[in-house]
Amino acid sequence: MNGDPVLSVSGLSVTYDVDPPVRAVRDVSLTVGQGEVLGLAGESGCGKSTLAYAVQRLLKPPAQITAGQVVLHGTPGAAGGDDVDLTTLSPAEMDRLRWDQVAMVFQGAMNSLNPVLTIGAQLADVFARHRPGMRRAERTETCGALLDMVGVGADRLRSYPHELSGGMRQRVMIAMALALRPRLLIMDEPTTALDVLVQREILQEISRLREELGFSVVFITHDLPLLLEISHRIAVMKGGQVVEVGTASQIYHDAQHEYTKRLLGSFPSLTGERGDFVRKGAAV
Numbered sequence: 001m002n003g004d005p006v007l008s009v010s011g012l013s014v015t016y017d018v019d020p021p022v023r024a025v026r027d028v029s030l031t032v033g034q035g036e037v038l039g040l041a042g043e044s045g046c047g048k049s050t051l052a053y054a055v056q057r058l059l060k061p062p063a064q065i066t067a068g069q070v071v072l073h074g075t076p077g078a079a080g081g082d083d084v085d086l087t088t089l090s091p092a093e094m095d096r097l098r099w100d101q102v103a104m105v106f107q108g109a110m111n112s113l114n115p116v117l118t119i120g121a122q123l124a125d126v127f128a129r130h131r132p133g134m135r136r137a138e139r140t141e142t143c144g145a146l147l148d149m150v151g152v153g154a155d156r157l158r159s160y161p162h163e164l165s166g167g168m169r170q171r172v173m174i175a176m177a178l179a180l181r182p183r184l185l186i187m188d189e190p191t192t193a194l195d196v197l198v199q200r201e202i203l204q205e206i207s208r209l210r211e212e213l214g215f216s217v218v219f220i221t222h223d224l225p226l227l228l229e230i231s232h233r234i235a236v237m238k239g240g241q242v243v244e245v246g247t248a249s250q251i252y253h254d255a256q257h258e259y260t261k262r263l264l265g266s267f268p269s270l271t272g273e274r275g276d277f278v279r280k281g282a283a284v
């Protein structure tokens with residue numbers, strides 16, 4: 001990992017308290033560096049989403065964090081720059097940090113926009129809640145700038161969700177997630193529902209924004225070839241545990257764990273043209 005850590009997860013365990021209990025996340029430890037893209041790979045059901053929701057403290061019963069810490073490290077020199085263990089915060093304290101410091105774009109997020117409110121109104125709502133002192137004119141201007149930033153265009157402020165394509169709506173969700181300039185963006189299968197070209201455009205956009213704004217990304221997907229392209233490091237999960245962490249190149253060229261090797265082997269595309277791209281390296 002390069003740079004100071006933004007997030008350190010240590011010994012985190014989550015259980016769904018059903019009968020019999022499901023230990024969905026088992027003793028997971030991970031670190032995310034400043035400006036880093038950490039890919040989280042693994043087959044369906046291995047616990048990726050549960051881990052992401054636990055970090056954001058968005059789990060609901062019967063899910064329970066049974067052990068571990070999720071420390072959000074402060075920005076050196078910034079006010080209130082202490083390390084905070086998110087698992088110890090009250091719901092109200094966590095509400096203040098969520099979106100502001102750690103934001104999430106989840107699978108199908110584009111369908112969670114309110115159909116009867118304009119895009120502008122929904123973006124403005126983030127500022128109304130988290131930046132109550134912001135004047136209306138500034139809010140409108142900032143929302144327009146955000147839509148420009150993600151390539152939707154400020155002229156769409158008055159559009160309703162149904163007037164935008166799926167890709168555009170997902171860009172709006174990314175704008176919303178970045179509105180308060182969080183230091184960490186968690187993306188859980190953010191482009192799975194989109195066609196491949198739109199998916200690629202959005203990934204390039206995220207990469208550009210990350211370079212411009214300097215936030216870190218945890219990118220979750222079962223699409224290992226995609227992760228090899230876009231991640232600095234990749235953590236491979238199986239049965240609730242992280243079985244291997246390495247740079248994209250280490251994972252591709254020198255996977256240590258049998259499961260990682262099997263996962264790599266299950267994507268024939270890695271030996272084709274795309275594999276060639278991967279072998280030349282470089283995060284997006």
Ligand SMILES: Nc1ncnc2c1ncn2[C@@H]1O[C@H](COP(=O)(O)OP(=O)(O)OP(=O)(O)O)[C@@H](O)[C@H]1O
Pocket residue numbers: 016018022024042043044045046047048049050051062222
């Ligand atoms: N509400 C729930 N009650 C009981 N078990 C659950 C619940 N939600 C998830 N699980 C179980 O927890 C485990 C981890 O699920 P999770 O959704 O985190 O995996 P995932 O890797 O994100 O999968 P996917 O890629 O399909 O989203 C699975 O065994 C799943 O069946």
